[in-house]
Amino acid sequence: MLAAAVTAWCWIPAGVLGALSVLGLWDILQRRHSVLRNYPVLGHLRFLLEGIRPELQQYFIERNYDGRPFDRDVRSLVYQRSKGTDAEEPFGTDRDVYAEGYEFLVPSMTPRPVPDKPPMVRVGGPDCTRPYEMALLNVPAMSFGALSTNAIVALNQGAARGGFAHDTGEGGLSEYHLRHGGDLIWEIGTGYFGCRTEDGGFDERQFADKAAHGHVTCVALKLSQGAKPGIGGVLPGSKVNAEIAGVRGVPAGRTVISPPYHRVFDTPRELVLFLARMRELAGGKPTGFKLCLTSRRQFLAVCKAMLAEDVTPDFIVVDGAEGGTGAAPPEFADHLGTPLTEGLTTVHSALVGTGLRDRIRIGASGKIATGTDIVKRLIQGADYTNAARAMMFAVGCIQAQRCHTNTCPVGVATQDPRRARALDVEDKSERVRRFQEATVRSAVQIMASMGVTDPADLRPHMLRRRVDATTVLSGAEMYDLLAPGELLADPPRTWAEDWAAADPDRFTV
Incomplete structure (x- = not known):
């Protein structure tokens, strides 16, 4: 005009x-x-x-x-793989290969052909009647409430398409987890959301009813998580709408704080027996627990309880202190908990030393995003891995770090319907599938270049670390690894004190 x-x-x-x-x-x-x-x-x-x-x-x-x-931008790598684009780069590495802490894998002079199908891991010990075939890379615990409905649906649909598992997180079992038929690991935390009595205890009937669902393939008890070991999760009241309150069994609009400890056990023996009860209530499905490793002595106490009761979990997920996608106090995120490498090697070696390793599968979680990460963790004792941060990137997270404010700009970590609608489920679920497939394929290719087609053939000496300008050590030299049954026969000096002090009826400090 x-x-x-x-x-x-x-x-x-x-x-x-x-x-x-x-x-x-x-x-x-x-x-x-x-x-x-x-x-x-x-x-x-x-x-x-x-x-x-x-x-x-x-x-x-x-x-x-x-x-x-x-360093190379891992987030860009995840984005590239999730979009199905080329993730190769010219002109070699930008890393200083002579810097202290640099790690590398040892290739073979006789590489093996890359298998047509990636290996799967059978999870299920002697007391499990319904074992599950676990992929090498899976979606770890991220709760509905912390994540939006569209994010949960996209993750689950991606898992269903790709044939890998999706951990629900401790926020309960919602219709969004069940909508597309992805294999679920139903995680129970200290708040017992989804199977909670009015006073906040564990409701066996609710648990059994929901664990019987066909899409629930495993059940897990969360003891602690890497980002904030020793304290429970927090869901701000601004995110607790009526739907989330119904799924969790809590009042709407009120901040939900998970207790830092469980009410169902006080001792290692009670923990082991409760896991057996969970498996019974779940109809024989694989049952395990997740933890960010505390002291070696306390974990050895759990091992002693397993031996005393002849009861073992089917899997243990070791969460590294460097992991975690949710908001946490900086002091906890920066200074509490055992990093994944030490936690994983300790759990693996303790189970080997007590003769229990063959009965229990180990998962690893903590800043895992690439095929190299998977292979390193398999070498250090894991049977499979989980990737939270990378899966969030695949579903659209840009690390705006506003997860706890309910104002996520891409609709991943919000309960604002207007913001959540921006996340297109069909597009993002396919990105989740593509990322998982490409990353596992990369891991399998790396193993083949090392002369290995079965992860069980990976050995600690295949991973090397530069500890100073002139010294490189292998995983076998860096860590105090145990031989099968060694703790039962003749504990080495470096383990003897903790083994002697470990009490199956008390969590000693």
């Missing part, structure tokens, strides 16, 4: 505004980018910055900014 009535120069801003309006409408209607659906037009600034990021990184690398070169 101004152009027609005043001056033709007004056609220039009119054209710009018209183009932006068309772009904004396209952003709202497209389904590939959640940021653009929630922030039309403005969201393109993010992609502009992403486009110049490699050049900025190279600028700082050449100037040795901060005294060290940049």
Whole structure:
């Protein structure tokens, strides 16, 4: 109107505004980018910055900014694999291979052919009547409530398409976990959400009814998690809508705090017996527990309780202190808990030393995102792995770090329906499937290059670490590993004190 009535120069801003309006409408209607659906037009600034990021990184690398070169951007790698695009890079590595702490895998002079199908791990000990075939990489515990409905549905649909497992997290078993038929690991935390009595205890009847569902393939008891060992989870009241309150069995609109400890056991023996009861209530399905390792002495006490009662879990998931996708107090995230490498090697070696390893499968979780990560953890004692952070990237997370505010800009960690609708389930579930498939394929290719086709043939000496400028040690040399049954026959000096002090009827400090 101004152009027609005043001056033709007004056609220039009119054209710009018209183009932006068309772009904004396209952003709202497209389904590939959640940021653009929630922030039309403005969201393109993010992609502009992403486009110049490699050049900025190279600028700082050449100037040795901060005294060290940049690592490869793992998030970009996950995005590439989830989109099905090429994840290769030219000109070798940017890592300083002579830096202290650099780790590398040992290739073979006689590599093996890459298997057509990736290996699976049978989970189920002697007391399990319904074992489960676990993939090498799975979706770990992320609760409905912490994540949006669309995020949960996308993860589950991706797991169903790819044939891997999806852990529910401690937030209960919702219809969104069950909608697409993905294999579920139903996790029970200290709040017993989904099988909770009115006073906050464990309800056996509710648990048995829900564990009987055909999509529930395993059940797990959460003792602690890597991001905040020693304290329970927190779900802000702003996220506790009526639906989430119904799933968890708590009042709507009120902040939900999980206790730091369980009410169903006080001693290692009681823990082991409760796991046996869970398996019985679940109809013989694989039953295990998750923990961020505490003291070696306390875990050895659990091993003694297993031996005394002749009862073992079917699996143990070791969560590293460096992991965790939810919000946590900085002091806990930075200073409490055992890192995954030490926790994993300790749990594996303790089970070997007590002669229990063949009955129990070990999962590993903590900043696992690549095929290399999987192979390293298999070498250190895991049978399979879980990836929370990487799965969130695959489903669209951009690490805005607003998970606890209910204002996630891409609809992943929010209960705001308007924000959550930006996450397109069909697109993101396929990205989850593609990421898992590509990452496991990478792990299998790496193992083949090392002369191995079965993960059981991986050995500690195949992983090396530079400990100083002139010294490289293998995993067999760095860690105090035990021989089968060694703790029962003749405990070595480095384990003897903890083994003697471990009490199956008391969690000694």
